[in-house]
Amino acid sequence: MMGGTLRRIAPQLIILGVVILLNFIVFPGFFSIEFQNGRLFGNIIDVLNRGAPVALLATGMTLVIATKGIDLSVGAVMAIAGAVAASVVTAGGGWFLALLAALAAGLACGSWNGILVAVFRVQPIVATLVLMVAGRGIGQLITEGKIMTFNDPGLIHLGAGTILGLPTPVYIWVIMGGLITYVVRRTALGMLIESIGINETSSRLAGINSRVLLVAVYLVTGFCAALAGVVVAADIKGADANNAGLWMELDAILAVVIGGNSLLGGRFSIIASLLGALIIQSVNSVILLSGMPPEFNLVIKALLIIVILFIQSPAVQHAIYLFRASTPPHAPNENGAKNNQTAKESLS
Amino acid sequence: MKLSSILLASALVLAPMTAMAAGKTVGFSQIGSESGWRAAETTVTKQQAEERGVTLKFADAQQKQENQIKALRGFIAQGVDAIFLAPVVATGWDSVLEEAQDAEIPVILLDRKVDADPSLYMTAVTSDTVYEGEVAGNWLKDKMAGKDCRIVELQGTTGSSPAIDRKKGFEKAIADASNLEIVRSQTGDFTRAQGKVVMESFLKAEGAENICALYAHNDDMAVGAIQAIKEAGAKPGEDILVVAIDAVPDMHLAIANGEANATVELTPNMAGPAFDILDAYWKDGTMPEKWVQTESKLYTQDDDNNAIYEMKKSLGY
Numbered sequence: 001m002m003g004g005t006l007r008r009i010a011p012q013l014i015i016l017g018v019v020i021l022l023n024f025i026v027f028p029g030f031f032s033i034e035f036q037n038g039r040l041f042g043n044i045i046d047v048l049n050r051g052a053p054v055a056l057l058a059t060g061m062t063l064v065i066a067t068k069g070i071d072l073s074v075g076a077v078m079a080i081a082g083a084v085a086a087s088v089v090t091a092g093g094g095w096f097l098a099l100l101a102a103l104a105a106g107l108a109c110g111s112w113n114g115i116l117v118a119v120f121r122v123q124p125i126v127a128t129l130v131l132m133v134a135g136r137g138i139g140q141l142i143t144e145g146k147i148m149t150f151n152d153p154g155l156i157h158l159g160a161g162t163i164l165g166l167p168t169p170v171y172i173w174v175i176m177g178g179l180i181t182y183v184v185r186r187t188a189l190g191m192l193i194e195s196i197g198i199n200e201t202s203s204r205l206a207g208i209n210s211r212v213l214l215v216a217v218y219l220v221t222g223f224c225a226a227l228a229g230v231v232v233a234a235d236i237k238g239a240d241a242n243n244a245g246l247w248m249e250l251d252a253i254l255a256v257v258i259g260g261n262s263l264l265g266g267r268f269s270i271i272a273s274l275l276g277a278l279i280i281q282s283v284n285s286v287i288l289l290s291g292m293p294p295e296f297n298l299v300i301k302a303l304l305i306i307v308i309l310f311i312q313s314p315a316v317q318h319a320i321y322l323f324r325a326s327t328p329p330h331a332p333n334e335n336g337a338k339n340n341q342t343a344k345e346s347l348s
Numbered sequence: 349m350k351l352s353s354i355l356l357a358s359a360l361v362l363a364p365m366t367a368m369a370a371g372k373t374v375g376f377s378q379i380g381s382e383s384g385w386r387a388a389e390t391t392v393t394k395q396q397a398e399e400r401g402v403t404l405k406f407a408d409a410q411q412k413q414e415n416q417i418k419a420l421r422g423f424i425a426q427g428v429d430a431i432f433l434a435p436v437v438a439t440g441w442d443s444v445l446e447e448a449q450d451a452e453i454p455v456i457l458l459d460r461k462v463d464a465d466p467s468l469y470m471t472a473v474t475s476d477t478v479y480e481g482e483v484a485g486n487w488l489k490d491k492m493a494g495k496d497c498r499i500v501e502l503q504g505t506t507g508s509s510p511a512i513d514r515k516k517g518f519e520k521a522i523a524d525a526s527n528l529e530i531v532r533s534q535t536g537d538f539t540r541a542q543g544k545v546v547m548e549s550f551l552k553a554e555g556a557e558n559i560c561a562l563y564a565h566n567d568d569m570a571v572g573a574i575q576a577i578k579e580a581g582a583k584p585g586e587d588i589l590v591v592a593i594d595a596v597p598d599m600h601l602a603i604a605n606g607e608a609n610a611t612v613e614l615t616p617n618m619a620g621p622a623f624d625i626l627d628a629y630w631k632d633g634t635m636p637e638k639w640v641q642t643e644s645k646l647y648t649q650d651d652d653n654n655a656i657y658e659m660k661k662s663l664g665y
């Protein structure tokens with residue numbers, strides 16, 4: 001089991017290693033970690049901390065994508081959740097109530113998406129597009145178009161605080177990702193979700209309640225997005241409905257794709273998606289530390305991502321496979337051709 | 349952008365030279381609620397109209413040009429005395445501006461300009477974004493008074509005109525001061541969240557003790573960066589000077605708390621000068637320049653920032 005997981009996430013681990021090495025090359029102090037002001041202070045910590053929103057979104061997004069769906073509304077749900085949390089806390093509701101209200105808002109958004117997809121059979125990309133566009137407006141209505149600031153230490157702690165020196169968001173995404181992975185892998189849920197993504201009709205005929213499961217995965221993304229929204233708002237002590245989570249749905253989808261999950265649904269790995277989120281954040285870190293003018297930001301990011309996706313593409317993977325099969329370490333040369341042939345046969 | 353004398357003459361002949369602003373009706377087409385500043389601009393415009401006894405017809409375009417064009421046509425049909433337009437985009441205004449001109453309704457652009465023949469509108473009331481950067485740069489230059497200073501810069505959204513202009517203005521101001529040097533410059537997308545993230549990387553890459561000042565293209569990024577500086581264990585406003593542009597309420601609060609040093613105001617009162625122009629025009633037909641620059645006032649710790657904070661908070665920022 002462990003060996004299988006390790007083999008599955010090996011490409012992501014290697015890529016993450018390479019991107020972190022790039023960080024080290026542009027900024028030799030990358031690995032230094034200091035303890036100051038009661039918190040760990042270093043670039044590695046930043047990557048783990050700043051990767052939190054995308055990691056949270058990618059956790060939910062992986063499940064949705066495994067069902068052959070997609071959720072474009074997560075960025076807008078973040079804005080709504082942040083706005084709800086801020087308005088509850090400024091009304092004197094306390095941080096825990098604010099968190100609950102934000103999560104409830106996320107679940108409400110998730111059920112809206114889920115019902116559109118599962119019951120009304122609206123295509124996921126269209127169904128979630130509705131909330132992607134409207135959601136930010138809802139957030140702005142709640143904050144009345146301004147940045148709603150708050151000073152509640154409990155709520156701020158969720159985004160900017162530390163536990164044992166590590167930023168709180170790191171705990172949030174690690175626990176959330178671990179919990180969901182555990183639930184879907186220790187029960188049959190994960191397999192059922194995969195079966196919906198592979199062939200929904202046959203899985204329904206096989207007795208799987210695909211409707212309930214579909215609604216459930218959108219509920220999970222809504223929940224994760226709300227959590228991310230609270231983290232982002234708490235980090236800046238304010239709900240910025242205009243900008244919170246803007247375009248972050250695309251980063252989340254990218255994280256899932258870098259994690260080697262197919263957009264056509266089926267088999268998935270949440271751990272690989274989380275590594276994908278860390279890879280994206282490490283790429284951002286390279287750009288920031290390199291000191292290049294900001295005009296290059298998106299170009300550098302695009303180039304690195306293209307290389308990553310190129311390496312993972314089926315054609316390149318196939319070529320690597322053939323290359324390996326044709327040059328076995330101990331076999332004599334004449335066997336190479338034969339091995340190659342077997343490789344092809346086994347592939348076809 | 350000077351008006352040709354022929355146009356001036358014809359406008360003078362056409363101008364109704366009777367009453368002043370009181371009792372007049374002005375239509376105001378606002379972009380929508382894109383930021384706190386814009387909400388404040390709307391509030392101030394309404395206040396100004398009320399003070400002067402002008403009936404203000406307000407139309408919120410929800411960030412859509414077609415809504416603004418519809419609103420302008422509505423104003424023309426209602427026969428308003430003047431139109432204020434805060435254009436959401438620069439192009440595509442020619443035909444509706446011609447319609448307003450045919451109806452002899454003066455149009456004043458607020459806060460942004462358009463790519464149209466200047467004869468189609470009366471004037472544009474905007475701030476000079478290059479000058480804003482200069483004011484910020486000059487403040488820092490005077491503050492440092494020859495001492496060495498390594499500056500980090502948080503730029504606005506890459507390629508946006510305020511980001512380009514505010515960078516240009518600041519660089520122009522410090523060009524002759526060899527003691528001032530921008531060591532890192534990166535975009536924070538005008539948002540608090542990105543301002544904080546990018547400042548974190550500046551602090552790590554340079555070391556907090558090696559940064560003497562932060563220049564942010566807007567206050568929101570500065571407010572985010574202030575949090576990053578505090579989390580890094582340094583004192584914003586003392587260890588690292590903070591200067592930014594916009595003068596939003598939260599920045600005044602930061603200055604009042606000693607966590608920031610200065611901000612250059614982008615005034616939400618674009619309507620005040622616009623009404624003054626209309627007054628003069630209606631009184632004796634005086635035509636304004638084609639561009640009226642609003643004041644870029646510098647606020648520092650010497651001002652009563654708590655009072656300004658309270659006052660601005662009520663404007664709907």
